[in-house]
Amino acid sequence: MAQIIFTQQLARFLPVPTLDTQAATLRAALDGAFADNPRLGAYVLDDQGCLRENVVIFIDGKRSRDRKTLDDPLQSGSKIYILQALSGG
Incomplete structure (x- = not known):
């Protein structure tokens, strides 16, 4: 089973549990995670998905690989880390 791990930057705004998924692709894993928590999904995905x-x-x-299709394959035991990119100077 793959795990989705949200880094603590998002924890400032809402609860970010570690989630288990049996999804075969990143898109399917995210869809499953955000079905139960759409507010969390709004921090990760834009209005076009x-x-x-x-x-x-x-x-x-x-x-x-792809910020639009999110079709990366997952393996049993994959670790998926979701974090906010740092920017600024």
């Missing part, structure tokens, strides 16, 4: 510019997702240590 694409990854927000200030959010980065890593799967097993590698950055997700």
